[in-house]
Amino acid sequence: MDLPDYYEFCCRVKIVAGHNALEKIPVLLADKGSKKPLIITDKGVVGAGLIDIVSRVLQDRLAGTLIADNVPPDSDIRIVHQLAQLYRDSGCDAIVAVGGGSVMDTAKGVNIVVSENASDLMAFSGAGALKRPLKPLIAIPTTAGTGSEVTQVAVIKDHEKHLKMAFLSYFLLPDVSVLDPRMTMTMPPFVTAMTGMDALSHAMEAYYCLQKNPLSDAHALSAVNMIYRYLPIVADNPLDPNGRLAMSVGACLAGIAFSNSMTGIVHNLGHASGSVCGVPHGQAMAILLPYGLEYNMHKCEDTIVRLLLPMAGEAVYHDTVKEQRPQKVVSLIRQLNEDLHKMTDGRHARCFGELKDREQKPTVPREALPRIARAALLDGASMYNPEDTDYDDNLMVLEAAWEGHPLDRSKVKKG
Amino acid sequence: MGLVDVVRAGRKPFKRAYVAVFLWFTGRAIQAAAKVDEQVRREFDSLPDDFTFSLGVLPDGPWMLIGKDKGRVKYLGGNPGGRRIYIRLAMKNIETAFLILSFRESTALATARNRLITEGEVPHALAMIRVMDIVEVYLLPKMIARLAIKRYPSWTPGRKVFGRIGIYTRVLLGI
Ligand SMILES: NC(=O)c1ccc[n+]([C@@H]2O[C@H](COP(=O)([O-])OP(=O)(O)OC[C@H]3O[C@@H](n4cnc5c(N)ncnc54)[C@H](O)[C@@H]3O)[C@@H](O)[C@H]2O)c1
Numbered sequence: 001m002d003l004p005d006y007y008e009f010c011c012r013v014k015i016v017a018g019h020n021a022l023e024k025i026p027v028l029l030a031d032k033g034s035k036k037p038l039i040i041t042d043k044g045v046v047g048a049g050l051i052d053i054v055s056r057v058l059q060d061r062l063a064g065t066l067i068a069d070n071v072p073p074d075s076d077i078r079i080v081h082q083l084a085q086l087y088r089d090s091g092c093d094a095i096v097a098v099g100g101g102s103v104m105d106t107a108k109g110v111n112i113v114v115s116e117n118a119s120d121l122m123a124f125s126g127a128g129a130l131k132r133p134l135k136p137l138i139a140i141p142t143t144a145g146t147g148s149e150v151t152q153v154a155v156i157k158d159h160e161k162h163l164k165m166a167f168l169s170y171f172l173l174p175d176v177s178v179l180d181p182r183m184t185m186t187m188p189p190f191v192t193a194m195t196g197m198d199a200l201s202h203a204m205e206a207y208y209c210l211q212k213n214p215l216s217d218a219h220a221l222s223a224v225n226m227i228y229r230y231l232p233i234v235a236d237n238p239l240d241p242n243g244r245l246a247m248s249v250g251a252c253l254a255g256i257a258f259s260n261s262m263t264g265i266v267h268n269l270g271h272a273s274g275s276v277c278g279v280p281h282g283q284a285m286a287i288l289l290p291y292g293l294e295y296n297m298h299k300c301e302d303t304i305v306r307l308l309l310p311m312a313g314e315a316v317y318h319d320t321v322k323e324q325r326p327q328k329v330v331s332l333i334r335q336l337n338e339d340l341h342k343m344t345d346g347r348h349a350r351c352f353g354e355l356k357d358r359e360q361k362p363t364v365p366r367e368a369l370p371r372i373a374r375a376a377l378l379d380g381a382s383m384y385n386p387e388d389t390d391y392d393d394n395l396m397v398l399e400a401a402w403e404g405h406p407l408d409r410s411k412v413k414k415g
Numbered sequence: 416m417g418l419v420d421v422v423r424a425g426r427k428p429f430k431r432a433y434v435a436v437f438l439w440f441t442g443r444a445i446q447a448a449a450k451v452d453e454q455v456r457r458e459f460d461s462l463p464d465d466f467t468f469s470l471g472v473l474p475d476g477p478w479m480l481i482g483k484d485k486g487r488v489k490y491l492g493g494n495p496g497g498r499r500i501y502i503r504l505a506m507k508n509i510e511t512a513f514l515i516l517s518f519r520e521s522t523a524l525a526t527a528r529n530r531l532i533t534e535g536e537v538p539h540a541l542a543m544i545r546v547m548d549i550v551e552v553y554l555l556p557k558m559i560a561r562l563a564i565k566r567y568p569s570w571t572p573g574r575k576v577f578g579r580i581g582i583y584t585r586v587l588l589g590i
């Protein structure tokens with residue numbers, strides 16, 4: 001299992017990381033021959049003053065730069081078409097995405113439409129629909145987070161059909177990613193917390209799911225190490241530039257890992273709860289991650305146990321009795337959620353039951369769980385999960401995650 | 416032209432024949448299972464009316480097709496005959512096909528190792544993989560089916576025995 005006899009691994013993204021990384025953007029755009037880039041972002045990112053920073057860097061060089069800031073959470077297929085129209089009408093020649101996963105995935109969607117000169121993005125959903133390189137795309141992540149800056153994945157929601165569509169192609173890898181801590185320092189603690197847990201879930205799912213390989217493993221393990229260490233630090237102290245840079249690199253490592261090994265039940269149920277109830281992706285990941293490990297434990301205990309050392313360090317590893325090490329991984333994640341809950345004054349939810357929307361209404365009413373369990377059957381992430389998942393399995397995990405009780409592992413069906 | 420022959424590689428008649436027979440058998444078994452097994456029937460019910468699925472080997476076959484026809488699920492042989500194929504599961508080459516179809520590797524692992532390539536919409540593909548998993552449980556002894564799927568299901572003895580008899584009978588009679 002550790003040495004698959006065949007696998008593919010690809011990360012041809014140029015990564016520019018550091019405290020003044022943004023200053024490199026004009027050169028990067030010139031390298032791509034771009035004179036008129038379209039900057040795609042969202043209102044939250046603009047409100048945090050991040051576009052001002054980027055504009056200052058671009059000053060003089062690119063007077064023609066266009067800025068579109070209307071990306072909604074989880075992206076949206078209609079906005080993708082709108083922005084593609086804007087790109088064409090304005091004669092743009094590259095895309096710069098400044099934002100979290102929602103913005104970067106929107107940018108990827110726009111890039112598909114403008115590069116393929118397509119009228120319908122949906123014609124390119126699934127794997128392998130793209131056959132040639134797209135227009136230049138520079139990704140500047142403002143969350144540490146999705147890893148979309150280095151993944152071959154885009155997830156775009158069809159808000160009318162309540163469906164999250166996945167797009168998969170090596171051509172969706174951005175040309176360049178710029179990781180600059182100034183871009184993530186403005187994240188409020190609860191956004192830091194949930195997007196950081198998304199990154200941790202990428203690293204862990206990449207490590208236990210079926211397409212794992214030695215190269216994705218290497219990235220996953222160092223990601224786990226960095227994220228577990230620095231996430232509480234930056235949630236507590238948002239302005240710590242080194243912690244922020246470490247988190248960006250951790251999320252990037254995790255992105256490289258899962259882009260090549262895919263994810264499993266945590267993302268499967270997470271996508272479904274996002275589609276059906278609009279649960280923010282990171283929040284779903286934080287809640288579901290311990291359950292993903294518990295659900296698959298009987299199949300990959302030997303793998304999961306190897307997450308403990310990079311997470312907790314030598315002292316904890318040696319102090320934990322051998323038989324309890326896999327379970328220790330799970331309990332450390334629960335503890336981390338607990339700590340983040342405290343640091344965010346309760347905004348970081350530990351179970352679906354306590355998740356509230358803006359109007360303080362429950363985001364996931366208990367009656368919605370069967371619909372989520374059913375929606376998950378339509379999502380490809382189930383394919384790569386080590387253990388099989390059917391409707392009943394999904395519902396069982398969702399119910400435990402709603403209550404916030406550990407999964408009763410004796411009830412997990414084994415074949 | 417000796418070189419061209421070398422590059423084309425051997426014809427591997429034994430493996431090719433095994434794969435062809437297997438596909439024929441599986442095709443008829445899926446048609447039968449859609450009548451015999453409630454869950455398979457439900458999976459097909461949720462698919463479009465002109466749904467067509469093909470499973471086979473790159474680059475030039477063999478292939479088998481399953482299609483819905485006026486609500487009934489039919490094995491259509493190896494020729495699409497102008498039908499739109501919704502889902503194509505392609506095994507990379509005859510070696511790979513032999514590996515998968517002799518159950519030395521599960522569908523999921525074969526996908527993870529890029530040996531089985533899925534084309535089409537993901538929800539449809541997942542439905543067909545569930546159908547094939549069920550059919551494999553009917554057709555194969557537990558020891559072997561275990562290798563082909565992620566988790567061997569715990570069905571009632573009734574479902575397994577009657578289903579198995581029903582499917583084998585229908586496969587042999589081609590109904
Ligand atoms: N492509 C991939 O590989 C991949 C992987 C995982 C998730 N996703 C997708 O990414 C999306 C989620 O992305 P996300 O978690 O990064 O959140 P997001 O992009 O939706 O951002 C969350 C909120 O935080 C705000 N924000 C972002 N950065 C900020 C900053 N630096 N300062 C202040 N506010 C800031 C945004 O304005 C937004 O309101 C989902 O649609 C998910 O499905 C994609």
Ligand SMILES: [Fe+2]
Nearest residue numbers: 146198202285
């Ligand atoms: Fe994610």
